[in-house]
Amino acid sequence: MRALLFTLLLALVAPALAAQTALPPAPWADRQLADPAQEADAKALMESIRCLTCQSQSIADSNASMAADLRSEIRERIARGEQPEAIRAWLIERYGDWISYKPSATPVLWPLWAAPILLIVGGLVVALRRVRRRRQS
Incomplete structure (x- = not known):
């Protein structure tokens, strides 16, 4: 065996x-x-x-x-x-x-390319609003 x-x-x-x-x-x-x-x-x-x-x-x-x-x-x-x-x-x-x-820059990837730009613009808008509020008060 x-x-x-x-x-x-x-x-x-x-x-x-x-x-x-x-x-x-x-x-x-x-x-x-x-x-x-x-x-x-x-x-x-x-x-x-x-x-x-x-x-x-x-x-x-x-x-x-x-x-x-x-x-x-x-x-x-x-x-x-x-x-x-x-x-x-x-x-x-x-x-x-x-x-x-x-x-590649295919249309499917456009949001991926746009996201950093949108985040930077959004951050600048928030920062400008806070600066204006501080100046007004």
Whole structure:
């Protein structure tokens, strides 16, 4: 009975032990494009895309494997002739607005952009009213 349990346990654990732990690096993750203009476009785009793993770094600065995959994808797409804004749109469509460090100005976000201005104006109105009340009394 113990031999059967041991064999069953070994059959369950063996595939996990034989699995590859790391994928090969992305081909263009750390290699620059031959065309300096294309590389400059790729670098500028990579600096404005947030790393999905680190969340506080751009993919240009991150050493995470996901960031390397995205760097490689961006360089491959730019080498094929895609425009950086089209690549950004694809990334936003795939991962959401959060991935981009460049905020969008879609109508859904207008209240978010207007809130600080409204709070400042409201604070100034309250402060002016209090100053006027003190002067009158």
